[in-house]
Amino acid sequence: SQTIHQWPATLVQPVGSPLSLECTVEGTSNPNLYWYRQAAGRGLQLLFYSVGIGQISSEVPQNLSASRPQDRQFILSSKKLLLSDSGFYLCAWSGGRRQPQHFGDGTRLSIL
Amino acid sequence: AQTVTQSQPEMSVQEAETVTLSCTYDTSENNYYLFWYKQPPSRQMILVIRQEAYKQQNATENRFSVNFQKAAKSFSLKISDSQLGDTAMYFCAFMKAQTGANSKLTFGKGITLSVRP
Numbered sequence: 614s615q616t617i618h619q620w621p622a623t624l625v626q627p628v629g630s631p632l633s634l635e636c637t638v639e640g641t642s643n644p645n646l647y648w649y650r651q652a653a654g655r656g657l658q659l660l661f662y663s664v665g666i667g668q669i670s671s672e673v674p675q676n677l678s679a680s681r682p683q684d685r686q687f688i689l690s691s692k693k694l695l696l697s698d699s700g701f702y703l704c705a706w707s708g709g710r711r712q713p714q715h716f717g718d719g720t721r722l723s724i725l
Numbered sequence: 726a727q728t729v730t731q732s733q734p735e736m737s738v739q740e741a742e743t744v745t746l747s748c749t750y751d752t753s754e755n756n757y758y759l760f761w762y763k764q765p766p767s768r769q770m771i772l773v774i775r776q777e778a779y780k781q782q783n784a785t786e787n788r789f790s791v792n793f794q795k796a797a798k799s800f801s802l803k804i805s806d807s808q809l810g811d812t813a814m815y816f817c818a819f820m821k822a823q824t825g826a827n828s829k830l831t832f833g834k835g836i837t838l839s840v841r842p
Contacts, residue, residue: 645828656816656834657770662827670827703770707828711820713760714830716770 615640619704619717627725632677632691634720636704639685644706646687647714648679651701663687664709699724727752727819731833738807739841745792746802746836748817754778756822759793759800760830765813773815776800778822804838812840 619636626632638644645664649657659672661679669679676695680688687704701721705714728751738744750759761773776784776793783791788808792801804811817833 647829656832659829662829664827701768705770710828711758711822712828713758713772713775713820714828715772716762719768719770721768 615644615706615715617704617706617715617717619720621720622718623721623723625723625725626694628696629693632689632694632698632722634689634702634704634722636687636689636717637685638706641685641706641708643684643709645709645712645714646681647705647707648677648687648689649703649705651703651719653700657703661689694724696724698722727754727757727821727831729817729819729831729833731817731836733836734834735837735839737839737841738804740807740809742807743803743805744807744838746804746815746817746838748800748802748833750798750800750817750819750831752798752819752821754821754823758820758822759791760818760820761789761791761800761802762816762818762832763811763813764816764835765810770816774802807840809840809842811838813838 616639647662648660663681703719704717707714730749757778759776763771774786788805814835816835818830
């Protein structure tokens with residue numbers, strides 16, 4: 614069966630520091646991959662998605678970037694974190710066209 | 726563009742009773758998919774149920790069922806025999822069938838459901 618791993622679960626970072634969140638999927642090949650941010654008590658905002666290695670689509674302009682160096686690895690990064698980057702970040706995967714998305718456990722990011 | 730509206734921010738239900746969560750959406754597409762996701766306090770997002778718009782029969786998964794009204798663009802979730810473990814935030818989501826390879830979802834803002842013992 615397929616599993617998705619996301620880490621770390623919790624992260625506290627100072628303003629201006631870099632960021633790297635990692636997500637990996639097991640048990641499938643060529644998945645679609647997604648990064649979402651969820652503000653407290655709010656819905657999900659799609660940040661990036663990827664349909665293949667090296668293919669990244671950005672949904673909203675922001676201080677973050679994403680990369681997909683391997684088929685089942687998706688990384689969310691920032692060179693300099695802002696206070697507004699605080700939130701709950703979720704990685705998800707899907708089997709492709711018309712398939713539902715399945716989510717990781719999320720990372721709670723706090724910026725001090 | 727598609728929009729998904731969950732107008733009730735919070736609901737509460739007594740354990741073992743039935744509760745219905747509302748969702749409406751707006752789209753010009755004729756073929757699409759609708760989903761309900763559950764996010765318990767642990768924050769993991771879990772797929773609850775899925776409905777294809779071209780199917781008239783309402784989807785059912787154990788205690789969870791939907792009332793899909795395509796003409797009214799309504800997609801409500803019914804939870805029967807509510808359990809304490811159903812306490813969670815519930816999100817309604819929409820996916821175009823002609824979405825290309827990306828399978829992007831549009832989410833509602835969610836509703837917080839509390840099950841009382």
